[in-house]
Amino acid sequence: MYPLFSQRKWGDPVRVKASFSSHSKRVDGHVVPEYRRFSLDPQLTNFETLYSLISRAFDIKSDFLMQYRFEDPSGQEIFLQLLSDWDLEAAFERAADPCLCLRIDPIPLEHVEEWDLVNTPSSDCKIIHPKEGRSDCSIQTKIMTKVGKTINLMQQALNLNGSSGEFALGATTSPLTDTEFTDFRDGVGTLIKVDECKQRIFQGGLEPSLRRVVWKHLLNVYPDGLNGSERMNYMCRKSEEYQRLKSEWMLYYRNKKMSEELQHVTSMVRKDVLRTDRQHPFYSGGDDNANVEKLFNILTTYAIMHPTTGYCQGMSDMASPILFVMDNEAHSYIAFTALMERLKENFSITGTTMTLKFDHLCCAIAYHDPVFFAYLQRHNAIDLLFCYRWLLLEMKREFAFDEALRMLEVTWSSLPKSPREDELALFERMPDLAPTASAPIPLPTRIKESPYTKVCSLRRQSSSPASSFSFNSSDGPISLHSALKNSRDSQSACSPSWDRGNIELDDVFIPANDKVNSTQFEPLVVPHDLKSIDYTEPRRDLAQPNGRTQFVLNEANNGQQCPLMATGDDSVSSALSSLMNAKDPEEKRGDVSNEGLSCSLEDSALEDFEVVGSCEEAIEAAAATTMITPSNTTHPNYVRRGVRPSLPSPDVLGCGNPFLIFLCLTVLLQHRDSIINRSLDSNEMAMHFDRLVRKHNLERVLSQARTLYYRYLAHFNSQNS
Amino acid sequence: MSYAYLFKYIIIGDTGVGKSCLLLQFTDKRFQPVHDLTIGVEFGARMITIDGKQIKLQIWDTAGQEAFRSITRSYYRGAAGALLVYDITRRDTFNHLTTWLEDARQHSNSNMVIMLIGNKSDLESRREVKKEEGEAFAREHGLVFMETSAKTAANVEEAFINTAREIYEKIQEGVFDINNEANGIKLGPQHLPSNANTPSGGASASQGGSCC
Numbered sequence: 001m002y003p004l005f006s007q008r009k010w011g012d013p014v015r016v017k018a019s020f021s022s023h024s025k026r027v028d029g030h031v032v033p034e035y036r037r038f039s040l041d042p043q044l045t046n047f048e049t050l051y052s053l054i055s056r057a058f059d060i061k062s063d064f065l066m067q068y069r070f071e072d073p074s075g076q077e078i079f080l081q082l083l084s085d086w087d088l089e090a091a092f093e094r095a096a097d098p099c100l101c102l103r104i105d106p107i108p109l110e111h112v113e114e115w116d117l118v119n120t121p122s123s124d125c126k127i128i129h130p131k132e133g134r135s136d137c138s139i140q141t142k143i144m145t146k147v148g149k150t151i152n153l154m155q156q157a158l159n160l161n162g163s164s165g166e167f168a169l170g171a172t173t174s175p176l177t178d179t180e181f182t183d184f185r186d187g188v189g190t191l192i193k194v195d196e197c198k199q200r201i202f203q204g205g206l207e208p209s210l211r212r213v214v215w216k217h218l219l220n221v222y223p224d225g226l227n228g229s230e231r232m233n234y235m236c237r238k239s240e241e242y243q244r245l246k247s248e249w250m251l252y253y254r255n256k257k258m259s260e261e262l263q264h265v266t267s268m269v270r271k272d273v274l275r276t277d278r279q280h281p282f283y284s285g286g287d288d289n290a291n292v293e294k295l296f297n298i299l300t301t302y303a304i305m306h307p308t309t310g311y312c313q314g315m316s317d318m319a320s321p322i323l324f325v326m327d328n329e330a331h332s333y334i335a336f337t338a339l340m341e342r343l344k345e346n347f348s349i350t351g352t353t354m355t356l357k358f359d360h361l362c363c364a365i366a367y368h369d370p371v372f373f374a375y376l377q378r379h380n381a382i383d384l385l386f387c388y389r390w391l392l393l394e395m396k397r398e399f400a401f402d403e404a405l406r407m408l409e410v411t412w413s414s415l416p417k418s419p420r421e422d423e424l425a426l427f428e429r430m431p432d433l434a435p436t437a438s439a440p441i442p443l444p445t446r447i448k449e450s451p452y453t454k455v456c457s458l459r460r461q462s463s464s465p466a467s468s469f470s471f472n473s474s475d476g477p478i479s480l481h482s483a484l485k486n487s488r489d490s491q492s493a494c495s496p497s498w499d500r501g502n503i504e505l506d507d508v509f510i511p512a513n514d515k516v517n518s519t520q521f522e523p524l525v526v527p528h529d530l531k532s533i534d535y536t537e538p539r540r541d542l543a544q545p546n547g548r549t550q551f552v553l554n555e556a557n558n559g560q561q562c563p564l565m566a567t568g569d570d571s572v573s574s575a576l577s578s579l580m581n582a583k584d585p586e587e588k589r590g591d592v593s594n595e596g597l598s599c600s601l602e603d604s605a606l607e608d609f610e611v612v613g614s615c616e617e618a619i620e621a622a623a624a625t626t627m628i629t630p631s632n633t634t635h636p637n638y639v640r641r642g643v644r645p646s647l648p649s650p651d652v653l654g655c656g657n658p659f660l661i662f663l664c665l666t667v668l669l670q671h672r673d674s675i676i677n678r679s680l681d682s683n684e685m686a687m688h689f690d691r692l693v694r695k696h697n698l699e700r701v702l703s704q705a706r707t708l709y710y711r712y713l714a715h716f717n718s719q720n721s
Numbered sequence: 722m723s724y725a726y727l728f729k730y731i732i733i734g735d736t737g738v739g740k741s742c743l744l745l746q747f748t749d750k751r752f753q754p755v756h757d758l759t760i761g762v763e764f765g766a767r768m769i770t771i772d773g774k775q776i777k778l779q780i781w782d783t784a785g786q787e788a789f790r791s792i793t794r795s796y797y798r799g800a801a802g803a804l805l806v807y808d809i810t811r812r813d814t815f816n817h818l819t820t821w822l823e824d825a826r827q828h829s830n831s832n833m834v835i836m837l838i839g840n841k842s843d844l845e846s847r848r849e850v851k852k853e854e855g856e857a858f859a860r861e862h863g864l865v866f867m868e869t870s871a872k873t874a875a876n877v878e879e880a881f882i883n884t885a886r887e888i889y890e891k892i893q894e895g896v897f898d899i900n901n902e903a904n905g906i907k908l909g910p911q912h913l914p915s916n917a918n919t920p921s922g923g924a925s926a927s928q929g930g931s932c933c
Contacts, residue, residue, distance in 0.1 A: 271737040271758075278755035313736075313784055314760050388761035397757070452761045452784055683779055687764045693757070 013039040014092055015099035020058045022106050034058065037099075042092040046674050047085040052697050054104055062106055069101035070094055079103055085674035170707030172699060173204035175406075181210060189228025191217060194417070201413035202706070205406040211325045218412040219322075219338045224419040234423070239330035241426055246301045246333075249433055253300075257435045262304065265311050269299045276316040280401045282324050294329040295319055298336055305427035309340070312347035317393045321405055338424055342415075342656055346392050351454035353655050357391045358384055358459055360653050364665045367647050368708070372672040381682035383459040386689055388452060390664050394657065398667065403698040407663070410702060414659040414709070416651070649716055659709055666705040667696060724768060724777040724909035726899075728888055729799055730881070733821055734806035735814040736785035739840040742871035743806065744782045747881050752872050759784040769882055771889050777909065778885060797828035801897070801905030802884045806838040807855075809868065810847040815839075815854070822862060830904055832896055836865045836884045843870040 019033040036057045040050070054066065067079040068091040082091060082102070091100055176197075184197040191197065198218075206214050216222065222231055252258050253266060273295045277283045283291050298319050303311035318339060323332040345353035361384055366373040376382045389397060394411060396404050647653060654661040667689075675685055732740045741756045741763065748765040765780045781800070797803075805821055807814040818837070825835060839855045852868055859866030865883060869876040891897050892906065899906050 268736065275755055275758045284755075313758055316758070317760075385761070392760060397760070456761070683764050683766075683781075686762070687766060690763050 018102040020104040170703040198413040242330040386686035662705040724775040727907040729905035730780040730802040738808040812849040839868040842868040
C-alpha cells in the first residue's frame, strides 16, 4: 500500500528533523525556520514523549501542532497531523526514511480562549465560552433536583458559586510568592484568607522557598486561627514532644533490647528508607546519609506511637517529600502525622477505603470515557490494579521528585477544609516497649495480611469470575462495586437480574464479550443489594422529565450517594460529559458538533439525548479490537440512549481527596489511545505505566485534571443550588 | 515480535531479598542498588529462546512485606513458574521459606515449577546461610536450587531460563494443559494459524512488542 515503506530495519533509531515555524530567522533574505535534529528509539517513544521533547527542544511555552512530512504515492509532499500514538506509529513506518521531518506550528493565541484548555492540539477541539457555560448551568439547575447532600466545602473554597465562568480552566498560573502570601494574612500573621490562598495554590503551586511554611498550613498542622508567633510556639512545643516520643523507643533500640514489635518495625522501616527516593541528592550517597536516618526516626516513631496503624510500605514515600521540604526532623514528624490522619485508612488492613477509591476511579472512567471503560472490561483490566500505587501514594511516585512536590501541594490545596479545634495529637497511645521475656524471637514473626493483597483479592473477586484468573479468561459479568460484595455468593452477584428499568447500563457499555461468547451481551452488573454497600440512595423527585423508573433504595442513608445512580437527569451529566469529551482532543476526536450538543442541552425533554458520537466510537473500537460483528453491537438502544453513571458527590469521591480521582483519570485518558491502539492487556498496561514512573508530564496532567475537576464541581454545584 | 509460548512467573519471598533487582537484572541487564521499594505488584517481560522456540516470560514481582500466606489464590493460580527468593545474608529470610512454600503449594496449580533462589551470593563475607542448607532445603521439597547475585548477574539468566526449560519440558510431556490459561501458559501467535503471518494494522503487529 505504501511503496515507500522505509528501508530502516525494525527497531533502528529514527532520525528526526523538526522545524519550528515561529522561530524563523532571516538568512540571506530568506526566512528560514529554526531546526532541531535528534534521534529517537521508536520502540520507546510515544506521542507524549515526543510532544514534551519538542516543547523542550524549542522551549515552547504554549500549545503547538505537530505535522509530519509524507510523500504520497504520486510523489506529492503532504503534511499529516501528528495527534496520537497511532499517528506517530504511522509516521515512523511511512515517513522515517531517511529522516522523519516534523513541522511544528504554535497554535495561534487568538484561538485559545481563556477558558480553553488545549493539552494537545487538535483540529476539532471546541471552545466553550464562559457565557455558554453559565447558561448550561441554569438549564441544569432547572432540570436537576436537589440531592440533599452537603456539597464539599471545596466548592466554596474555590468560590465556584455562580462565578465559574471567571476561571481560566485548568491552566497553571505562576507559583505563589512570598509577597503574595503576605496578602493572605493579617498584621500578626494569622492566615485570614484561607480559601483564596488555597485557590491560588491550586492554580499555581508554591515558590519552593515558601513550602516550608505553607505546607504546614496545607497539611492542617495548626489549630484554627493561630497568629505567627503562636504558630512558632506551637511548633516548638510539639517538637519537644516529638523528641520525647522518639526517645521512648530510641533507648531500647540503641541498647538492642527490643520488644518483638519494635524489632519488627525497625527492621522493616530500615529496609524501606534505604530504598526511598535515593536517587534524589537529598537522600543519595551512602546508607549513612543523615536524612535517611531522619526518615527512619520519623517513620519508626510514627509506627510505634500509632500501634493501630503501625508501619506499612508506602509511608516512606509520603514522609520523604515532607522531610525534604521541612528539612527538620521534628517538624516533619508533626506534618507527617497530620497527613496520616487523612491517609491512614489507605493502609488499613481491611482494604475498604482503597477499594472504594478504586470504585470511584472506575466510575470516573465509565463516566468520562465509556469506550476506554469497555476496553478495560474486555481486557480483564477493570479491576484497575495497575493503579494501586497511584491511589495509595496519591500519585507521588508517578512524577519526578521535584514535580511531585508541586503535585502534592496542588492536591492538598484542593482538600476540603477541616479546621482543627484542638492541637494535633502526636501519638495514639503509649506502647509497651519493654523487651519481651523470650529473648530469641520465634519465627516466622508475623502472619498477617498486607493491605495490597487484601485490596487485590477484593478487586479480583469483583472483576473476574471467582475461579479463573487468566490471560483472557472467559469474560464474566463485571461488577463495579462488587469489590465490597465479597461476602456474597458470586453467582447471585453476577446474575443478570438487575432491573433494566432502573439502570440501563447494559445499554450503555460495550459488553465484555470475548471471541467465543460473542452472541450475547454480558451487561455490566451492579450488585443487587446495594444496601450491603456503604452507598445510599439518592433521593429523587419521582417526576423525572423522561419518566424513567426511579432508582430508589431504602434505609442505610449515611449521607453518601450511589456512584452508579443512573436516572433521568444523567442525561444532563452525559451532556456535560459529552461537552468534556468534545473539548478534550486527546479523549475524543469524534464529530460531536458544538451545535448538536447545545441543542441537546436545550431540549428539555432530553428523551433521546445524544452521546452518539462516543457510542459509535465505542462500537468501532470494539469491532476493531475484538472483532465483534456489527450486528452484535448495534443494539438499537445501545446507541440511542446516552445514559451514563453519575459520579459520587465531592464529599464522597476519592474518600476525602476527590481531586486524586481526576489526577488518576487524567493519566489514564492521556494514555488511553496508546493503550487501545496497541491493544495492551492488563499486565502490559501495568508494565506501560511502570515504565512511566516519575516520568509523567506534570503540567499536562495537572492542567487537564484541574479542568475536569472544575467541571465536575460546577456540575455538582449547579445540582446543589 | 511473535512468540510460541508465554509463561507467567511470580517472584516471592521476604521483603528486601532482592526480588525486584533480580527482575531488573533479567529484563534490563542492569543492577540498581537503590531500587524503589515495590508497592503492590510490578511487572517485567522478556523474550527468551529455548530449543529454537521463542518464549515470552511475563514476570510478576510482588511486594514482600507481611505477605506471608496472604498472596491471593488467584495470584498463584495464574502462574506457571515461581522464583522463591531468600537472602543468603539474612537467616530469617531463609527460615520463612517454609511458610512461603506452604502458601505457594496450597494455592498454585500442582504443576507450577518452583525455583529456590539464594540471592546476594556476591556478599560472601556476610553469608548467614550456607549453600548446602539451600541445597538440602530444595532437595527435601523437590525444588530446583540456585544461588544468584542480582548485582553481578551471576546465575540470574540461568535461574529464569532453567525454570522456563522445566516448564517447557512439562508441556512437551503433556503434563501442562496448555489450553487452560489459568496454568500460566499461553500459546503465542506463532501457534495460531490464523495470524501466523502478515500482521496487519497496528493492533496485532504490536502484540508481542511490549517486551523489553
